Amino acid sequence: MTAPATDSPTTQRPKVGTELLALRGVTKHFGAVAALTGIDLTVHAGEVVALVGDNGAGKSTLVKVLAGVHAADSGTISFEGQDVRIHSPADAQDLGIATVYQDLALCENLNVVENLFLGQELRPARLDDVSMEVKAWELLRQLSAKIPTVRIPVASLSGGQRQTVAIARSLLGAPKIIILDEPTAALGVAQTAEVLNLVERLRENGHGVIMISHNMADVLAVADTVAVLRLGRNNGFFTVGDVSIEQIIAAITGATDNAVTQRASRRDPATPETEAPPDATTDSTRDATTDAGESDDTASARDDSSSNPTALTSEKE
Amino acid sequence: MTTAPPKVPQGAPVASDRLDERLQAREGLSGWVQSWIDRFRGGDLGLLPVIVGIVVIWTTFQILNPIFLSSANLVNLTLESVATGVIALGIVFVLLLGEIDLSVGSVSGLSAATVATLFVVKGFPAPVAIAASIGVGVVVGLIYTLMFNRFGVPSFVISLAGLLAFLGVQLWLLGEQGSINLPFDSGLVRFAQISFMPDAVSYVLVLVAVAAVFASGFYNAKARRDKGLSAPSTNGLLIKSGALLVGLGVATWYLNRDRGVGWMFVFFLVLIVISNYMLTRTKWGRSIFAVGGNAEAARRSGINVNRVYAWGFVVCSVLASVGGILAAARLGSATPATGTGDVNLNAIAAAVIGGTSLFGGRGSAWAALVGIIVITSITSGLTLLNLSSGYRFMVTGAVLLLAVALDSVARRSRASHGKG
Ligand SMILES: Nc1ncnc2c1ncn2[C@@H]1O[C@H](COP(=O)(O)OP(=O)(O)O)[C@@H](O)[C@H]1O
Ligand SMILES: [Mg+2]
Numbered sequence: 001m002t003a004p005a006t007d008s009p010t011t012q013r014p015k016v017g018t019e020l021l022a023l024r025g026v027t028k029h030f031g032a033v034a035a036l037t038g039i040d041l042t043v044h045a046g047e048v049v050a051l052v053g054d055n056g057a058g059k060s061t062l063v064k065v066l067a068g069v070h071a072a073d074s075g076t077i078s079f080e081g082q083d084v085r086i087h088s089p090a091d092a093q094d095l096g097i098a099t100v101y102q103d104l105a106l107c108e109n110l111n112v113v114e115n116l117f118l119g120q121e122l123r124p125a126r127l128d129d130v131s132m133e134v135k136a137w138e139l140l141r142q143l144s145a146k147i148p149t150v151r152i153p154v155a156s157l158s159g160g161q162r163q164t165v166a167i168a169r170s171l172l173g174a175p176k177i178i179i180l181d182e183p184t185a186a187l188g189v190a191q192t193a194e195v196l197n198l199v200e201r202l203r204e205n206g207h208g209v210i211m212i213s214h215n216m217a218d219v220l221a222v223a224d225t226v227a228v229l230r231l232g233r234n235n236g237f238f239t240v241g242d243v244s245i246e247q248i249i250a251a252i253t254g255a256t257d258n259a260v261t262q263r264a265s266r267r268d269p270a271t272p273e274t275e276a277p278p279d280a281t282t283d284s285t286r287d288a289t290t291d292a293g294e295s296d297d298t299a300s301a302r303d304d305s306s307s308n309p310t311a312l313t314s315e316k317e
Numbered sequence: 318m319t320t321a322p323p324k325v326p327q328g329a330p331v332a333s334d335r336l337d338e339r340l341q342a343r344e345g346l347s348g349w350v351q352s353w354i355d356r357f358r359g360g361d362l363g364l365l366p367v368i369v370g371i372v373v374i375w376t377t378f379q380i381l382n383p384i385f386l387s388s389a390n391l392v393n394l395t396l397e398s399v400a401t402g403v404i405a406l407g408i409v410f411v412l413l414l415g416e417i418d419l420s421v422g423s424v425s426g427l428s429a430a431t432v433a434t435l436f437v438v439k440g441f442p443a444p445v446a447i448a449a450s451i452g453v454g455v456v457v458g459l460i461y462t463l464m465f466n467r468f469g470v471p472s473f474v475i476s477l478a479g480l481l482a483f484l485g486v487q488l489w490l491l492g493e494q495g496s497i498n499l500p501f502d503s504g505l506v507r508f509a510q511i512s513f514m515p516d517a518v519s520y521v522l523v524l525v526a527v528a529a530v531f532a533s534g535f536y537n538a539k540a541r542r543d544k545g546l547s548a549p550s551t552n553g554l555l556i557k558s559g560a561l562l563v564g565l566g567v568a569t570w571y572l573n574r575d576r577g578v579g580w581m582f583v584f585f586l587v588l589i590v591i592s593n594y595m596l597t598r599t600k601w602g603r604s605i606f607a608v609g610g611n612a613e614a615a616r617r618s619g620i621n622v623n624r625v626y627a628w629g630f631v632v633c634s635v636l637a638s639v640g641g642i643l644a645a646a647r648l649g650s651a652t653p654a655t656g657t658g659d660v661n662l663n664a665i666a667a668a669v670i671g672g673t674s675l676f677g678g679r680g681s682a683w684a685a686l687v688g689i690i691v692i693t694s695i696t697s698g699l700t701l702l703n704l705s706s707g708y709r710f711m712v713t714g715a716v717l718l719l720a721v722a723l724d725s726v727a728r729r730s731r732a733s734h735g736k737g
Binding site for chain 1: 333540600607
């Protein structure tokens with residue numbers, strides 16, 4: 001599995017911290033749908049990688065592979081130079097990969113503090129609610145969150161407030177890589193700026209950041225590198241500064257008159273346009289994956305790990 | 318990671334969780350009442366509806382038959398409520414997970430049969446028989462867990478199968494004898510029938526309980542204030558503790574006018590307090606609420622969701638076993654009818670009537686206590702009126718329907734108040 005457009009731009013990177021995360025040829029199928037095919041991606045310490053692509057390009061799926069929600073079918077993931085297997089969210093947490101999911105993944109019946117510390121509660125046998133609340137306020141103020149009280153169920157918060165809670169949660173513990181799946185989609189102007197500031201602070205502190213966004217202005221404002229996905233494949237890497245919005249958009253939409261796809265098709269005759277299923281950009285493909293065994297990945301959390309043979313073998317506990 | 322210092326406004330120091338200007342002041346006693354009204358309006362009903370229900374039921378029966386609220390009858394009521402109440406407590410755990418166990422009656426019956434067979438027929442010492450009988454509950458819970466986690470069978474179906482299968486095992490165990498009497502002088506039967514707390518001990522226990530409530534509230538408030546968070550006022554806490562002292566004191570005194578507080582009932586209360594602590598004060602309990610609220614979110618938080626389901630099913634089945642043993646002890650025998658009939662539905666109804674949501678993620682251990690008191694009161698009241706069990710089923714059914722309707726309405730109200 002080669003991804004032709006990968007190599008040259010990575011070598012031109014202006015400032016390179018140590019390599020934190022490297023994906024090589026990561027592939028993930030949902031039944032008949034190849035959501036990810038041969039994905040390469042590298043994230044260095046102190047680097048913000050923007051992951052862009054059309055709806056259905058596979059961005060969220062890639063995030064979930066990194067977060068341990070879905071196990072990759074094939075390909076390698078190395079973290080700080082070591083090959084690792086991420087087969088459960090706990091694996092990802094242990095490595096120091098924190099994720100803000102596009103659907104936020106909050107428990108509506110729990111309050112803000114309980115959600116922030118879910119799975120990482122202080123003093124498990126006699127919960128230290130006071131310290132957790134103090135820390136919660138600290139994190140939320142750092143994000144300039146406008147949340148009146150942290151002791152109401154998350155269900156009563158607005159979309160933006162929930163998003164802030166989800167982001168705050170990812171900052172708990174000491175993550176090395178933070179993945180933000182469309183973090184500013186539900187935010188207002190001031191809060192968006194706040195999140196972009198946060199991303200810059202994370203970079204200054206030497207964190208690696210993967211940020212998904214459809215807003216090219218945001219992308220160019222904070223990202224160092226732009227990785228484009230199209231129909232589940234890499235469709236170009238760009239260094240911010242050397243690239244225009246038009247070029248990125250061309251790579252996203254697969255316009256044939258742009259340099260990246262021309263190069264790609266010259267080296268590899270199977271261009272994404274001809275190989276990927278034409279309907280991969282719509283959510284209707286979910287319904288197509290009803291084969292027994294394969295569709296288990298879409299089923300609810302409880303039977304996911306048990307029905308996935310790869311997950312089973314190395315899942316901790 | 319940098320931390321911006323909280324912006325504290327000039328003038329009077331404001332607790333750091335009270336800085337948002339949209340927050341209305343809710344201080345002192347009136348603030349406490351007000352926030353309580355807010356909660357209620359928002360569909361967070363808590364135990365209030367069921368306590369109102371108990372008052373209505375008790376008043377009605379007392380008017381119809383003045384014996385109903387006598388000390389003697391209430392002592393009976395406490396003892397009668399324990400076996401099914403313990404089973405209902407187990408149901409609370411599975412309901413919190415958003416699952417159901419329809420087989421608790423059969424599992425309790427099987428455990429009753431097991432303890433009687435081992436203890437009476439095979440002559441094992443009582444502790445061994447009890448341990449083995451609880452082991453039955455553990456095994457049942459593990460079987461359910463396997464079916465649920467590994468094969469993804471809905472808990473409704475698993476436990477429906479279990480209901481039949483374990484009733485079958487119970488009948489098979491009791492086959493030759495039909496029913497097994499437990500010796501009257503055995504510790505088990507004495508515990509369930511004639512063991513009452515000495516009056517003095519009961520009052521001391523009330524004092525200790527109230528002191529513990531006050532102390533934990535006081536130290537929690539102090540810890541919050543020390544960290545710059547708002548805290549309930551000491552006066553409010555004193556009033557609350559005082560009310561609790563009077564309430565528990567009067568109840569104890571009233572029961573002590575007759576035989577008093579049964580050890581079996583105390584055992585039930587202790588189980589509830591432990592469960593409540595586990596559910597609200599530990600990481601373990603929080604993971605149960607999280608899985609019941611949003612299993613996928615819980616999984617992505619690194620919670621081992623399968624293990625949480627396992628705990629739920631095992632705790633439920635074990636409590637069903639304990640309930641079965643207590644039922645046998647209370648009756649003095651294990652019969653083919655133990656755990657059958659309305660035990661199953663009464664246990665589930667008690668948990669729901671007590672305010673545990675059928676939709677998962679909401680409820681409390683106390684639901685089992687107040688719920689079973691409603692159900693036992695109805696049973697006892699109708700029995701005193703010499704009405705047949707037909708009436709009992711009808712009334713209990715109506716109350717259950719009311720409770721479920723209330724749960725659904727509260728859920729809708731929460732949604733419209735943005736509380737999911
Ligand atoms: N759990 C799933 N089961 C089946 N198909 C899925 C699942 N998740 C995503 N897909 C499919 O994978 C493709 C990529 O989706 P996604 O990663 O959500 O795209 P993006 O986040 O880039 O918009 C889509 O075709 C989508 O329908
Ligand atoms: Mg997405």
